[in-house]
Amino acid sequence: MSNLWTCPICDKKQEYNIIADIVWETEIPGPDKYNVIKCENCSIDVSDPIPSDDVLNQYYSNYGPTQTDNLKYRAEKLIDLNDPIVDYLVSHHKGNSDIKFLDYGFGAGAFAINLASKGHDITGIDYSAQNIDQLNNYCRENNLNIETHNISEKGWEEINDKKFNCVTLFQVIEHLQDPVETLKKLNALQNTGGSIYIECPNQDGLFFRLKNKIRSFIDRKYMWGSLSPPQHLFGFNKRSLGMALNAAGYKVIEIGDYRVADKTHAPETAYWYPSIWEWLTDKKKRTFYGTSKMLIRLADYPSSKILKSGGGLFALAIKK
Numbered sequence: 421m422s423n424l425w426t427c428p429i430c431d432k433k434q435e436y437n438i439i440a441d442i443v444w445e446t447e448i449p450g451p452d453k454y455n456v457i458k459c460e461n462c463s464i465d466v467s468d469p470i471p472s473d474d475v476l477n478q479y480y481s482n483y484g485p486t487q488t489d490n491l492k493y494r495a496e497k498l499i500d501l502n503d504p505i506v507d508y509l510v511s512h513h514k515g516n517s518d519i520k521f522l523d524y525g526f527g528a529g530a531f532a533i534n535l536a537s538k539g540h541d542i543t544g545i546d547y548s549a550q551n552i553d554q555l556n557n558y559c560r561e562n563n564l565n566i567e568t569h570n571i572s573e574k575g576w577e578e579i580n581d582k583k584f585n586c587v588t589l590f591q592v593i594e595h596l597q598d599p600v601e602t603l604k605k606l607n608a609l610q611n612t613g614g615s616i617y618i619e620c621p622n623q624d625g626l627f628f629r630l631k632n633k634i635r636s637f638i639d640r641k642y643m644w645g646s647l648s649p650p651q652h653l654f655g656f657n658k659r660s661l662g663m664a665l666n667a668a669g670y671k672v673i674e675i676g677d678y679r680v681a682d683k684t685h686a687p688e689t690a691y692w693y694p695s696i697w698e699w700l701t702d703k704k705k706r707t708f709y710g711t712s713k714m715l716i717r718l719a720d721y722p723s724s725k726i727l728k729s730g731g732g733l734f735a736l737a738i739k740k
């Protein structure tokens with residue numbers, strides 16, 4: 421009996437090809453077992469099933485990683501750490517003094533706050549009421565102007581008559597139920613030549629490939645590479661991210677990998693992965709967990725520099 425599957429990224433119909441399973445042993449909203457399907461054409465790794473709206477609402481209603489109360493650094497240092505990426509994106513639009521930015525899935529809001537504090541026009545859209553309240557409160561207290569919208573309510577309708585020069589998705593695309601559909605909706609909010617910038621984990625990263633080999637021993641059966649439903653539902657590499665952008669009406673200008681804590685991409689990783697110096701000077705970092713994070717940071721440098729397979733992926737593309 422043939423079991424056919426259509427890839428949600430490149431649309432190719434093919435055999436249902438399970439390469440791994442993801443198993444939760446702790447209580448989590450939704451199924452406790454997922455299949456990982458690999459597309460023979462674009463090479464994306466996809467979670468099956470894709471969790472329902474209900475499961476995702478439950479899961480994200482109390483999502484730790486974007487709560488600034490729990491993680492004070494996000495509201496403070498992280499804002500300035502976005503300077504390099506802001507400079508990179510602004511320089512791509514040089515000559516335009518009125519760039520309209522849209523940050524899709526702004527999370528803790530550090531990138532949006534950085535832009536607003538420099539006087540840029542920035543709109544933020546997010547799935548989580550918690551993130552929206554948090555950013556609105558911050559703007560009120562600090563006299564900043566950031567327009568926010570809720571995707572799960574009327575966010576899309578509220579912005580669908582606007583046009584944006586630069587759309588950003590930082591560590592967001594891998595969480596979406598249908599990435600290409602979302603990219604198409606974003607594409608419709610741009611004029612030809614408008615840019616989109618994406619960062620996400622690199623499923624081909626050396627660190628993730630090594631981790632897959634030992635995941636049973638280190639109690640990580642709930643992950644396959646960067647895939648960890650109901651959180652990360654898609655594992656992109658350069659090929660599949662490029663094809664997703666193409667399918668949504670974009671032309672890729674630049675695509676590549678980056679290493680954790682490289683000071684430009686995903687600046688929050690500098691906090692998750694201690695440097696050797698921090699590991700040596702801070703006893704609290706010398707746990708098994710802290711030590712393994714330090715080693716990952718150390719090893720990701722040659723992985724990216726020499727093998728071009730660092731743990732992160734970025735892409736800059738323009739609307740065709």
Ligand SMILES: [Zn+2]
Nearest residue numbers: 427430459462
């Ligand atoms: Zn595919």
